Amino acid sequence: MxxxxxxxxxxxxxxxxxxxxxxxxxxxxxxxxxxxxxxxxxxxxxxxxxxxxxxxxxxxxxxxxxxxxxxxxxxxxxxxxxxxxxxxxxxxxxxxxxxxxxxxxxxxxxxxxxxxxxxxxxxxxxxxxxxxxxxxxxxxxxxxxxxxxxxxxxxxxxxxxxxxxxxxxxxxxxxxxTPVHPGPSRASARTRVTAYVLLCGLLPWAGLKTFWTLGGDALGVTAEGWRQLNEGSGAAGALASVGLDASVAAALLGVFLVTGLLYRWGTVFPRWTLILAGRRVPRLLPLVPAWLTGGALSVYGVVLNVLALLGATGVTAPFEPRPPFPTSASLTWMVWFGGLAFGGLGLALLVAARSYAARTRSLCAGARR
Incomplete structure (x- = not known):
C-alpha cells in the first residue's frame, strides 16, 4: 500500500x-x-x-x-x-x-x-x-x-x-x-576512485586556459588574443594576473563540492569553519547544487563531445573559426576539451552526490533499513 x-x-x-x-x-x-x-x-x-x-x-x-x-x-x-x-x-x-x-x-x-x-x-x-x-x-x-x-x-x-x-x-x-542521523563517514574507495577519474577530464581544458592566462601560446591561440577575449576587472582581473581564469576558478568550486561530498568533513563542519565546527551539515546544502549542477553539466558535456566528434569526422560542417581560435581544428579541440571537462565534472558531482545521499540519509525512529 x-x-x-x-x-x-x-x-x-x-x-x-x-x-x-x-x-x-x-x-x-x-x-x-x-x-x-x-x-x-x-x-x-x-x-x-x-x-x-x-x-x-x-x-x-x-x-x-x-x-x-x-x-x-x-x-x-x-x-x-x-x-x-x-x-x-x-x-x-x-x-x-x-x-x-x-x-x-x-x-x-x-x-x-x-x-x-x-x-x-x-x-x-x-x-x-x-x-x-x-x-x-x-x-x-x-x-x-x-x-x-x-x-x-x-x-x-x-x-x-x-x-x-x-x-x-x-x-x-x-x-x-523522530529522525535518527547516521554518523560521519566517507565514500567507498570505488566511489572515490571513480570521481577522481572523472575529474581528470578537467585537466586539458583547465590546463590550456591557465597556460594562455599565464602568457603561453597553444593550439594557434596567442596569449594576447586570449587576454583580449577575456578582459576583466576587479577580482577577475586579479585572478587572471596570477594565471587563474575565472571559469577555472568556478570549476575549482565544483571540485571542492565533489571532495566535500566524498569525505567526512562534508557531513560535519570541520574546525576551520569556526563557529560551525562540529555541527552536522544539512544534507540538502551540498546535495541540491550537486544534483542540479551535475545534471546540467553532464548533459552539456555530452552535447559538446557529440558536436566535436561529428565535426571532426565530417558528419557535420566543421566549426567556423572565431577569435581567438584561428582554425576550425583548434576550435574543435577546445570544444572537445570543454566536453570532457564539463561532462567529467558533472558526472563526478552525480557520483559523489549519490554516495553522500545514501550515507547521510536519516531514518525515522523504528524504521527498517
Whole structure:
C-alpha cells in the first residue's frame, strides 16, 4: 500500500513530533508540494510582468527571451506546480502518469535553467559583478523551482512504493517521525576512485586556459588574443594576473563540492569553519547544487563531445573559426576539451552526490533499513 505524502496519513512525515524549525524541516514532504505550487504561480506572474513591460531577460549571453519563451516557461511552471500539488492526493491510472510526466519535464527544464545560478555564485565570489539583474533573477527562480519540484518528486515516488516519504524506508507499526542521523563517514574507495577519474577530464581544458592566462601560446591561440577575449576587472582581473581564469576558478568550486561530498568533513563542519565546527551539515546544502549542477553539466558535456566528434569526422560542417581560435581544428579541440571537462565534472558531482545521499540519509525512529 502506498504511503501518502499528505500529513494526515503519512507515517514519519506529518506525524513528526516537536515544534519549531527542526519539526518544520522534518515535514518537508508535506510543505514542498504546496511551496512548489505557490512558486509556479509566482514564477508565471513574474514572466507575465516581464513580457508585458518588454523587459529584456537574457536566456543566453547574446539572446533575450521572446514573448513565446516567456509564455512557455510560465505555462510549464503553472503545470509543474499543479502537478506537485496533485501529489498530495491519491492518484492512479492516467492522472498518475500525467503528473509523473509533468514533474519530469519541469524538473529537467528548470534544472537546466538553474545552471546559471552557479555562474552567479562565481561572479559574486570573484567580485566580477552581475551582468544582468533580470538574468540573475531568472536563474535563482529556476533553481528554487527545480529544488522544490525535485523534493516533491522524491517524496511522491517513495510514497508510491509504500515507503516513508521522508526517510525512504518502510515503517513498522508504531514507527514515529523522530529522525535518527547516521554518523560521519566517507565514500567507498570505488566511489572515490571513480570521481577522481572523472575529474581528470578537467585537466586539458583547465590546463590550456591557465597556460594562455599565464602568457603561453597553444593550439594557434596567442596569449594576447586570449587576454583580449577575456578582459576583466576587479577580482577577475586579479585572478587572471596570477594565471587563474575565472571559469577555472568556478570549476575549482565544483571540485571542492565533489571532495566535500566524498569525505567526512562534508557531513560535519570541520574546525576551520569556526563557529560551525562540529555541527552536522544539512544534507540538502551540498546535495541540491550537486544534483542540479551535475545534471546540467553532464548533459552539456555530452552535447559538446557529440558536436566535436561529428565535426571532426565530417558528419557535420566543421566549426567556423572565431577569435581567438584561428582554425576550425583548434576550435574543435577546445570544444572537445570543454566536453570532457564539463561532462567529467558533472558526472563526478552525480557520483559523489549519490554516495553522500545514501550515507547521510536519516531514518525515522523504528524504521527498517
Amino acid at each position: 502506498a504511503v501518502s505524502t499528505d500529513s494526515r496519513t503519512s507515517t514519519g512525515a506529518g506525524a513528526a513530533p516537536g515544534t519549531g524549525t527542526a519539526a518544520w524541516r522534518r515535514r518537508w514532504p508535506t510543505w514542498a508540494p504546496r511551496a512548489a505550487a505557490v512558486w509556479g504561480v509566482a514564477y508565471a506572474a513574474v514572466q507575465a510582468g516581464w513580457a508585458a513591460t518588454g523587459t529584456s531577460v537574457p536566456v543566453t549571453p547574446h539572446q533575450a527571451c521572446t514573448p513565446a519563451v516567456h509564455f512557455g516557461l510560465a505555462s510549464l511552471a503553472v503545470l509543474g506546480g499543479a502537478a506537485a500539488r496533485a501529489t498530495l492526493r491519491p492518484l492512479d491510472g492516467f492522472p498518475r502518469r500525467a503528473v509523473g510526466a509533468a514533474l519530469a519535464v519541469a524538473v529537467t527544464v528548470f534544472g537546466a535553467g538553474a545552471l546559471g545560478a552557479m555562474t552567479i555564485v562565481v561572479t559574486l565570489v570573484t567580485l566580477s559583478g552581475i551582468e544582468s539583474a533580470t538574468g540573475a533573477a531568472l536563474s535563482l527562480l529556476h533553481a528554487t523551482g527545480a529544488a522544490l519540484l525535485l523534493l516533491t518528486a522524491v517524496a511522491w515516488c517513495r510514497g508510491r512504493r509504500g515507503r516513508c516519504p521522508r526517510c525512504g524506508h518502510p515503517h513498522p507499526a508504531g514507527g514515529n517521525g
